[in-house]
Amino acid sequence: MSHRTRTAIGVSAGLAVIVGTVPLWTASEARTVDSLTHFFIAVAVILVTCQALAALARRFHQPPVFGEMVGGLLLGPSLLGAVWPEGGAFLFQPSVIEGLDKVAQLGLVVFVFLLGCELRTDRIERKGMVAAVVVGGMALPFAAGMGIVLASGDLLAGTSATPTETMLFVGLAMAVTALPVLARILADLKLEKTSVGALSMSAAAIGDGVAWLTLAFLLAGQGGTSQGLRVLLLAAALVLVTALCVRPLLAMLVSRLGSSQSLTVVLIAGAIGYAVLTQSVQLHAVVGAFLFGVAVPRDSLAVERVGQQLEGFTLTILLPLFFAGVGLKISVGLLGTDPLVWLVLVAALVAAVVGKVAGAGGAVRLAGMPPRDALRLGFLMNCRGVTELVVLTIGYQAHLINQLAYTILVLVAVITTATTGPLVRWSLKHTRGDDGGVRAPRTGSRAGTART
Template identity: 55%
Template sequence: MTTQAGRQTWPGVVGGLVVLVGAGLLWGPALFDGHPGDPVARFLFSVAVILLVCHVFGAVLKRFGQPPVLGEVIGGLVLGPSVLGLLWPASQGWLFPEPVLTALNYAAQLGLIVFMFLLGCELRTDRLGSRRVVGATVLGGMGLPFVSGAGVALAAPALGGGGTGFVLFFGLALSITALPVLARILVDLGIADTRLGVTALSSAAVGDGVAWFALTVILAGTGLSGTGSVATTAGLAAALVVVTVLCVRPALRALVDRVASAQLLLGTLVVGAIGYAGVTQLIGLHPVIGAFLFGVAVPRHTPAVTRIGEQLQGFAIAILLPLFFAGVGLSTSVGLLGESGGNWLLFVLVLAVATVTKFAGAGGAARLAGLPVRDSLRLGTLMNCRGVTELVVATIGLQYGFVNELGFTILVLVAVITTAATGPLMRAVTARGGDGSPEDQAVTSERP
């Protein structure tokens, strides 16, 4: 009954959206010609188009068994020069003029700050399972891709600005695993609470912490922003961490225990996350690092914080993150690959290195740590999910000049492809191993 209703509803919804977007793109320019000085209306119209396109693609990919966030990322790419700019350049130029792009960038930064704050809040180390396996997975799953990525950067300086910062950043970019998207994939596969699922989530969580710490060191070591002094930036960053551990974290614990008003607590946490983001921007780091650090300091296991996280997550994922995806799409141009065969070879090389080293590093290290062969194959497959975290890191790299537009485009495509392939590959590996053997049953039913 529901399926039949869905079959009847979807064509009408899609048809209505096509008419709406088409009418806006056809007659919108004429409408705004009479009001060329109305930037607010143009910004609001652009936001509406972004949200519409991203959520439609998210809903479509969800029906094909993919995480909705992947569809939203693809929706952002469609609005950029890779699709809309290629098929209809005039409409893209009208839809995203420079003032609108500036406003969208600020809104996207706010979305990233909230997202990274929530990611810090979700960073848990109380369910590590086998610490030996998790430690080996993180070491192999990040170490091998990092070394290989640095080697690619040394061999292909055309991807970035050169120098030590570029080499270190590119190695880090290939070693990312996205915790939020991986968690969604594990839920969809029905293995989130199994030994394998807990190991994968724990490895991704620890890896995220290591990655953001490493990025902090790279930014502080290059001194590209803020104070401009490497020593000053490193000293201020270290001081901020010490103050967070010794002062802010106990204060937040006392606040959560004593404040009964959910609204007051919500406002305090949001203000703290944004304030920390501003501080890290001033001292020479990226704002998302401050938001992540503040999120890590927030107490866990409290109903109030859980409710606040759910409220913020709905708003950030539904409204703010699509604006970030649109910004990524507007900075990504697949046409850069088509200019020469060498660029396509670089893309294939980076994709192969990222996939193979992540699979071999995470899966191989887990096997050496004692995980069964079948579980090691699955874990290596899962850790290849790069998702939104890779996009955030790639955007930071472009902003600070570690990578150029070609390098950024390749990293974005690697993130999309590896994320889209994680679920199907995981199902294929599971099906090939069989579902009825005693080993399979133990893996899918054992709790940590």
């Protein structure tokens, strides 16, 4: 028995012990348990469940974050709430959900701040090829997503969004590629330094920046033309102040503080402060966190050490709580038996895969890349993962989409993430030697976030 197998069995046994105590609580002491105890029990169950499924995901050559995503979904109405309503109701009482949501929002702020820190455009080579991947890989799925909303009428519409806003948001969600999960897949397949791997990382990094900028415009426009113009002017002012004042100040602080606890506090406080600013002007908090992360100095060992410390706690503790929050908001039961709903799900899945593979792969094929490498690149860009879940959650909270649309698009994100690795392995098996020996300069994020 391998070490990984023993780990998975051990974690699963721990999960069984924790979950097995829930009936005892629900049977005799549920009424006497205070909200803080409920919260601690829920957190323990979430963390152990996500860790167990992360270990199981590794056994099937999937990134651990995929198992954590599935773990969060299984704890919601889709499984636990369906097969054991009493246990689900005990674990996730309203006060617990409220507490989890606040902690999850903190996790999102820190996670997106780290994404901003790792957005590198200064090392990108073959800029023409990268531009082709970004444009093709985002434009085609974006158009496909808009077409699905247009064809389905008001089936996916949010409660406070115009049809155009819903169309634009769904298109954006379909166009996302998850940089952290992509980095992990490339590392697992030893493709991170190949030409295709470096190109996909560069394109995903640029695509992330485009996605956050587009999302900011969508959120700014929700209050009407005058309100949207006001928000955009305030956002532009914040970007200008960040570039001219905050970025030089951060560079000075980093050089003076080094990798000390003081620097960690400064960076986290800055990310939270920016989150407060953008939230107060009716942009989402994570937009500010991402902007502050972009302002952090590059090529700093001190910042890299702080980032690695933050990643460990964020990825292990905070993100699983976010995944649980996502799972509590969706229910596979919403799909029901309506043929139209299932048709929309299938159409969204097909459009997501074909849009990315044909858009990104077709663009680089036209730019001169060999067919097999272009296909592999298209498979890689189809990875959506955590980034799409974050974008979808923001859109759902802003009422740009309804719960059914949220459920459908979360399922698309999970399925496309799960299929990325196997599809790339299939392409390697059938094209062995085409690109495996071609190495390229490192262009993307640090190796640290690749752990996701």
